[in-house]
Structure formats: structure tokens, C-alpha cells
Amino acid sequence: MFEMIGGLLAFSFYEGLVFGLIAVGMYLTFRMINFPDLGVEGSFPFGGAVVAVLIVKGWNPFIATIAAAFAGSLVGVATSMLNTKLRIPALLCGIIMIVSLWSINLRVMGNRANISLLREETIFHKIADLVGISYGRIEVDILVALVLAVITFFVLNWFLCTQIGLALRATGDNEQMVRGLGSDTEMNIVIGCSIANGLVALAGAVICQAQGFSDVGMGIGILVMGLASVILGDAIFRPKGVTSMLLAATAGAFVYRLFITVALRMGMPPGDLKLITGLLVTIALVIPFIRKKIRHEWVPPASRLF
């Protein structure tokens, strides 16, 4: 019994850390710079495609993973430039990128819908060798995910409090003010989107190595999952300040994956999982509303966007 719960938690912890990268990226775009970037649904499989192709070509898996993250950040640059330079509304920029990346991902993988990595050496093999745990154990997965999550956390926590990072966050709060205080808001949005998409592609590259293949359809549902994590993290932890926001996003991803894993283990048919997601997100969004209603506070009509 305890072993099962332990296993459940360990698995959700691993998944939460990896999907936490996506949640943090989406927190950055949706919440901090206020740029609802839907393109992550394309940059996630893009990261997977790039890493798979490079590893099959014989690249060192660590370098291939970094290259995939970098490639993903270029997707973010493209999405945000459609908005800032060509003045296309943000939601449409994301949609344009999703459809375009489907074809690009097929091309990257040499016109195949998937690439197997089962006979290749991945970062998981390398880390397993390095610490002397046998490959395939959950400890290896957790270690890889933890290292990435911790590095990401410390780098972003530092960056968002630098002069550029502050301007980036202020852009999401009051664009007019930021321009009036001499910071290029367009550049800030491009930087923010490139970091976010880099993180999402990094997650794609890691998941692809963990599951042993890259698939052109692996991005489907990522957007909803990332949003669910962001919203759950917000609702449960109500973060204020950079550090707590980053932690809340990751914790939101953990809670979300825990719900899904428990539901599966309890024998729920996989087809019902999307309904669970829908219910979770609805509850998380409605809690603040009910809280205010109980205190007889006036609640303004909901935003038509996010």
C-alpha cells in the first residue's frame, strides 16, 4: 500500500518537474508578459523532433537537448515577431505557428511521423551511468528532471529580478508606462516568448528521450495541460512575487499530474481524463469567484481572453 502511494508520488513528482518547465514557460507568457502564446503546442513536438534527429545523427544527447531548447526559443521569436513587427493579434500568431510547425516538424524528422530512440543513448542513459543507478529506474528520471527544474528555477528567479527581467514583467502590467520609462516593449515580449518556448521545447526534448521516441502528434493537449497547471498553481498557492510564482507553476503541474495519475490507477478509462482536466480547471477558476461571492464582493464580468 505505502509502496504504491510512494510510487504514485514519485512518478507524479517526476512528471510534475518536467511538465513544470512547460507550466513555468506558460506562466511567463500568459501571466507575466501578458502574451497568450498558443504556439507552445507546436514548440513542444518541435523540441522532440530536433532532439530525436540530432541524437540519431550521433550527437551527444546533452548537446542535442540544449540545441532543441535553443531551436524552441527561435519559435518563440517567430511567434512574437508576428505580433510585434507585423501587428497580428497574439492568439492568431500562436495558431499560425501551430499549423505551420506541424509541417515543419514532419520535415525536421525527414518526412516521418515518428522517430524511435530505443537503440540510442539518451541523457537518461548518461545520467544513470554517471551516478551508478541502473537505467530505467524512477530515481534516474527524477534526478534528470530535478536537475533541469532546479537550474531553470534559479536562472529564471535571478533573471526576472534583473533590470531587463523587471522591464519584461512590467511590460505585462502596463505597456504604456514601460515605453514611457524608456524600455522597448516589443523587445521585451520577444525575449519573454523566446525563453518560454525554449523551456517548452526543452520539456519536449526530455519527454521524447524518456519515452524513447518522438512523434509529430506529441504536442496535442500540451496547451491545455500547461494552462491547467498554471491555473491550479495560481488557485492553490495564490503566489505574489517572482519566486512564489515560479514555484506555484511547478507545484500546479505536480498537482495536475497527481490527479491524472491517481485517476488512471483507480481504473478510470483514459478517455475520461480530459473530462477530469475540464472539471479541475473549472473548479480552480471558480473558487476565487465563490470566495468573493460569499464575502458579498462585486465581481466584474470575465475577460473575453484569459
Next chain:
Amino acid sequence: MGDTANKNVLQLRDVKKIFSHGTIDEVTALNGINLTVQEQDFISIIGSNGAGKSTMLNVIAGVFPPERGGKVIIDGDDVTNLPEYRHSAYTGRVWQEPQVGTASKMTIEENLAMAYLRGKKRGLKAASNKELRALFREALKQLGLGLEDRLNAPVGTLSGGQRQSLSLVMATISKPAILLLDEHIATLDPKTAQTVLKLSKMIIDKEKMTTMMVTHNMEIALRFGNRLVMMHRGKVIVDIGEERKNTLTINDLVNAFEQASGEKFDDDSVLLSHR
């Protein structure tokens, strides 16, 4: 005034601005403005609703460029076609609405840290530190509103008057070449408005700030500044210097308006309040 007093801080040359060009909504908001502002000038600007006062400040701040042929020169640099974020190196600004000049979800310290870097290059150094916090506290202390003890409070939790006072500090903390105040007390209650007005005057005097202040209140326009400019239908129709301004009355202003515009001064349509 010292011997630097004759330096031109701002020159507007034949500045025109037409909105919705070529449509039935076409508006000529600025119709050939020529204006020279000298160092340490404090200009009060009045004019009817829609006269083009805000549009003129927007052109100076670089929100949009003037029509071709017009020129904006600040501190000797031609800034006519620079994007807004580069204009800001020269201009500090307080808007009419407190929520435009401040970021409500960020703390007082974060707002000031943003303002402190106006006109400087932003890099990967920490946005704030101990020395800066001390500087921010010092700047807030002079307001006498107790904000110096609330550096970590989100700005959204401040009152309108507190936010507008903070905007004032933010607009001046990096010593811009010119301070632009656009009806910055218009949304405040009368008592708070007087407080913020006094604080403005104090900071302008202390920092020897070159200032353009738009107001719809003739009495305030007469009481503050060394120069008074009246705008009407996109033009500067009256420009009164220090000597004449000191003895000017509201009646003189009404006469000056009627003479310059050739129109009858009508309190309702002109909307200049002189309570």
C-alpha cells in the same frame, strides 16, 4: 535665473498632427505649432477641450510622430522620428489617470526601479539593491505620505493621490530634460489635488525641472509657472512671459482669448473653468 537659463531645452517647429487622414473622421489636432521652451521654464498650458494639448505632449513624448515637415528637438537632438521608448530618455511624464503612470501589480520599489533606469541602458544587473532602496526611501520621504515604509506594497493598493504622487517621483527621479504634466490632478478630489499640486511645485523647484503643465483651471495656470500658453484649435494663440504673467488676471485671459481667436469666450463650449 542663472546663466544657463537661455538654453533651449525643447523646440517644436511647424508641428502638425492629423488623425484618421482622408476619412470622414479626419481631425487636425495640431495645426502648425511653433514653440521654444528654455531651461527651467515652467509653462502652464490651458485651452479648450480638444484644443490639442494632450496631442502636443504626446508628440513631445514620442507616442506618435508629427506629420512630415514638423520637427521636435530636445536638448539639441532631433528626436522627431525616434520611437517612444527612446524619447523617454528626455521626457518624464505624469498622465491624467494614476493607473497609466504606474504598474499596479508591481511593488512601489519595482515601479521606482523601472523609473530609475529611464534613459539608461538596461542590463543583467539586479534591478534594485540596498543603495537604490535608500535612494527611493529618500525620494518618497519628501512626499510626506508615509510611502517610504511601504516599498513592498503593490501599487494597486495605493489611493489615487498616493499613486499620482508616486508617478511624480517616478517621472523626475532620473532627471529628464523636460517634465510633462497632463492634467495630472484632474481626477483627484479637490483637497488631494491641492496636495499633489504643492508636491509638484516642490519637486520642480528643488530639481530645477523644465516643465510643461496642462491644466483646465485658469486660476491654477495663473498661480503656477513663469509662462502661460493658451491653445485653441491646434494652435498656440497666446504665449505670455513672466513679467506680464505676474500681474495677469482671469479677465485679462478672457480678453486675450477673444482677441486672439476672434471668438466669443463661452464658458460652456470653451470649458475653461475659473472657479
